[in-house]
Amino acid sequence: MSDRPDLAAMLYPLVRTLIALELPVLAEHEVSMWGYSVLTALDETPVRTQAALAEAIGADKSRIIGTLDELQDAGLIERTPDPADRRVRLLSITTQGRRIRRSVRRAIHLQEDRLLAKLTRIEREAFLRALRTLHEAR
Amino acid sequence: MSDRPDLAAMLYPLVRTLIALELPVLAEHEVSMWGYSVLTALDETPVRTQAALAEAIGADKSRIIGTLDELQDAGLIERTPDPADRRVRLLSITTQGRRIRRSVRRAIHLQEDRLLAKLTRIEREAFLRALRTLHEAR
DNA sequence: TATTGTTATACTCTATAACTATA
DNA sequence: TATAGTTATAGAGTATAACAATA
Numbered sequence A, B: 001m002s003d004r005p006d007l008a009a010m011l012y013p014l015v016r017t018l019i020a021l022e023l024p025v026l027a028e029h030e031v032s033m034w035g036y037s038v039l040t041a042l043d044e045t046p047v048r049t050q051a052a053l054a055e056a057i058g059a060d061k062s063r064i065i066g067t068l069d070e071l072q073d074a075g076l077i078e079r080t081p082d083p084a085d086r087r088v089r090l091l092s093i094t095t096q097g098r099r100i101r102r103s104v105r106r107a108i109h110l111q112e113d114r115l116l117a118k119l120t121r122i123e124r125e126a127f128l129r130a131l132r133t134l135h136e137a138r
Numbered sequence C: 001t002a003t004t005g006t007t008a009t010a011c012t013c014t015a016t017a018a019c020t021a022t023a
Numbered sequence D: 001t002a003t004a005g006t007t008a009t010a011g012a013g014t015a016t017a018a019c020a021a022t023a
Helices: A007-028 A033-044 A050-056 A065-073 A095-116 A121-137 B007-028 B033-044 B050-056 B065-073 B095-116 B121-137
Strands: A077-082 A085-093 B077-082 B085-093
Touching: A007 A033, A007 A095, A007 B007, A007 B095, A007 B121, A033 A050, A033 A065, A033 A077, A033 A085, A033 A095, A050 A085, A065 A077, A085 A095, A095 A121, A095 B007, A121 B007, A121 B121, B007 B033, B007 B095, B033 B050, B033 B065, B033 B077, B033 B085, B033 B095, B050 B085, B065 B077, B085 B095, B095 B121
Parallel strands: none
Antiparallel strands: A077 A085, B077 B085
């Protein structure tokens, strides 16, 4: 693994660029970054406690409460007490939540594709494959 | 560019993992993240005003002042008024600063290599090449 | 007593705007 | 007046701990 710049030194600015591209998209849809993260997690695996959800998206359980309030007020998720254990709130994404999530996703991918266009098709596929491997291996 | 997870959703946790790996290394060498960033920038292109340096590492000029104070106190950089324009501070890395920077760099690369080991040699080279392209294209 | 969700508090980062010293 | 560096202030984001309801 010959001489190379630090990984983080290349990745960090890249992430900042991506976030800068995505914030306007999120603002248009009136969803926060954490809100989008929650919608994505719920769309992929529906029922969960809030603590498990927080864990899944790398946040503290206390940190996502405001986000959940907003999403619920906007009708994008449902949060109902579990009859079996009334301490627990069962979480699920609504039809509209799913619609919003997919719309944001499409728009974000369009932005990302502008960046990925710097690579050839072959390079791009190799990059994304490696990235997935690293992401899943964590 | 077929169906795939969001780029940021994969990159962001990866960066967090990297930072978590690197913080102990930095702490051992008694250098902050910004401090290391400054040393790296100065080691690669020596003379600069503080504002230009801040710009180069993606920080605000007011934000790096504490960092520069620390580095100077530790003897890792020099900060001397420019005789030609006494508003300006000429910045340079010291021999010891260069030594520390390289030592940190080696240790960080060792940590990073543990992550990159999840990839085959071919994948790793393709990944790093693509990453460089994206980093430089920004 | 332990756990889920919630609220409150303190702490760190960051951005902005004043301030000084030079030009 | 404008610029380089500095300091001060306020705001956002985050982590931690305390709290109420339920088990």
